[in-house]
Amino acid sequence: MKENILEVNNLHVSFKTRNGAITAVRGVNFSVKKGNTIAIVGESGSGKSVTAKSIMRLLPKQNTIIPEGNIKYENRDLLSLPLKDMQKVRGSEISMVFQDPMTSLNPTMKIGKQIMEGLTKHQTLSKKQAKQRALEMLELVGIPNAKSRLEAYPHQFSGGMRQRVVIAMALACNPKVLIADEPTTALDVTIQAQILDLMKDLQEKMDTAIVLITHDLGVVANMADTVAVMYAGEIVEYGTLDEIFYETQHPYTLGLLRSMPNVNASKSEPLIPIPGSPPDLATLGTGCPFAARCPYTMAVCHDHHPETTQLSDSHSVSCWLQDSRTPSDHAPEIVGSAAR
Template sequence: MERNILKVVNMHVSFKTQTGRITAVRGVSFELNKGETLAIVGESGSGKSVTAKSIMRLLPKHNSEITKGDILYEDRSLLKLSIKKMQEIRGSEISMVFQDPMTSLNPTMKVGKQIMEGLQKHQNLSKTVAHKRALEMMKLVGIPSAEARLEDYPHQFSGGMRQRVVIAMALACNPKVLIADEPTTALDVTIQAQILDLMKDLQQKMDTAIILITHDLGVVANMADRVAVMYAGKIVEQGTLDEIFYNPQHPYTLGLLQSMPKLNEDRSKPLLPILGSPPDLATLGEGCAFAARCPHTMKVCHSFTPQDTVVEDKHTVACWLQDVRTPKEYLPETVVAVNSQ
C-alpha cells in the first residue's frame, strides 16, 4: 500500500464577516499519494480554493482561521510549523499555480529573475547556476527562444505563455506536491489542452503529486486519478475517476455529470441543469446542504447532516440515500429497489 504524502484531516475553516462568522470549509478530509493527481471539483463558492490556500497557509490572517483538524505533509503537521519554516516549504516542497498568472508574476521583474529568485532562496544556488536552471525550466515548459525570453517582462508574454512561466516557477525546485487552482480557466480551449498536456508530461518526468482544483469535468476526465466532489464547504463524494464518472452515488455528483455535454449523445437532447442555487453558508443549519436542490430529498435530509458512507474500498459518499442507517420507509421506491438488488 502506497503511503500518502499529504493528508488533510477533518479540516474546518471559518471567516469573520460583517454578518458574523462563516464556516467556508466543513470537515474536509482527503489523502494524496506520491505521483497521483487528485481533482477537487464543485461549483464556485464550494470551498475548493479555500482548501488549497489552507494547505499552503496563505489565508488572510485578519479574518480567517483553521478552527479544527490538521494538515499532514510527510507525517508533519503544517499547522504547527513556524512562519519561517512554512516559507521554506512553500515553493521548495509544495508549490501552487493560480488561475490568473499575472497574480503570481511581478510586472516589474524579468521572468528569468523571478524563476531564479526561488532557486536562490530555497536551494542556495549561485546566480550562474540558478540562471542555467531557469533556462532549463523555460525550455522544459515549451517556451520558444527561451534564453532570449528570460529577459522579457510578463506583459510581453501571451496568456498561455505566462501560465507556462508560472508552471516553470512552481516546478523549478522539484516540489513533491503541486496545487493547481483553476490553472486553465482563463485560457482558450486550444491553449488549455496544451497546458494540461504539459502538466501531465512534467508530472511523469518529475513524479510530482498534483491537487487539481477545477469546475470543468472535461479537465478532470483527462487529468485525474481520483476525484473529490465538494459542495457548500464539504466533500460529498470521493473515489477513483471511474467510480465518480461511471458509478456516482451522490445526487449532486450525478447532477454535475448530467449537466455536462457529451460528444456521443444526441445534441438535440437538452442538458439537465441542477436547479436552484448554492446555500448561504451564513444561515446553513443542520441537515444536508444540498437538500433544497436535491430531487430525492427526504425528511431526514433536512434534520440531520449525513456522514460518509463507504460504497467500495475508498469510494465514499455523504448522502442519506446511501446510508444504511436510513429507514427504508424514508427512501424513494427506486432507491429501495436498487439497494435490494
C-alpha cells in the same frame, strides 16, 4: 504500495466577519500519494480554493480561524509548523499554480528574475546557476526562444505562455506536491489541452503529486486518479475516477456530470442543469446543504445532516439515500447513469 505524501484530516476553516464567523470549509478529509493526482471539484464558492490556500497557509491571518483539523505533509503538521519552517516548505517542497496567470506574475519584473527568485531562496545556487536552471525550466514547459524570453516582461507573453511560465516557476525547485488551482481558466481549448499535457508530462518526469482544483469535469477525466466532490464547504462524495464517473452515488455529483456536454450525444439532447444556487454559508441549517436543490430530497434531509457512508475502501458518500437506515423504496437508483 505508495504512501500518502499529503493528508488533510477533518479540516475546518472559518472567516471572521461583522456578522460573526462564517465556516467556509467543514470537516474536509482527503489524501494524495506521490506521483498521483487528486481532483477537487465543485461549483464556485464550494471551498476548493480555501482548502488549497490552507495547505499553503496563505489565508489572511487577521480574519482566518482554523479550529479543528490538521494537514500532514510527510508526517509533519503544516498548520503547526513555525512560519520560518513553513516558508522553507513553500516553493521548494509544495508549490502552487494560482488561478489567474494574468495576475500571478509581477508586471515590473523580468520573467527570468521571477523564476530565479525562488531558486536562489530555496537552493544553494549562484546567480549564474539559477539563470541556467530558469532557462531549462522555460524550455521544459515549451517556451520558444527561451534564452531571449528570460529578459521579457509578463505583458510580452500571451495568456497561455504566461500560464506556462507560472508552471515553470512552481516546478523550478522540483516540489513533491503541486497544487494547481484552476490552471486552465480563461485559456482557449487548444492551449488548455497543451497545459494539461504539459502537467502530465512533468508529473511523470518528476513523480510529483498533484492537487487539482477545478470545476471542469473534462479536465478531471483527463488528469485525476482520485476525485473529491465538494459542496458548501464539505466533501459530499469521494472515490477513484471510475467510481465517481461510473458509480455515482450523490445527487450533486450526478447533477455535475449530467450538466457536462457529451460529444457523443445527438444535437437535440439538452443539458440538464442543477436548479437553484449554492446555499448561503452564513445561514446553513442543520440538514443536508444540497437538500433545497436535490430532486430526491426526503424529510430527513432538511432536518439532519447525513452521515458519511463508506461504500468501499476508496469510495464514500454523505447522502441519506445511501444510508443503511433509509427504506429501499425511498432510495431511487442513481448509480451508473451519470457519465451518460
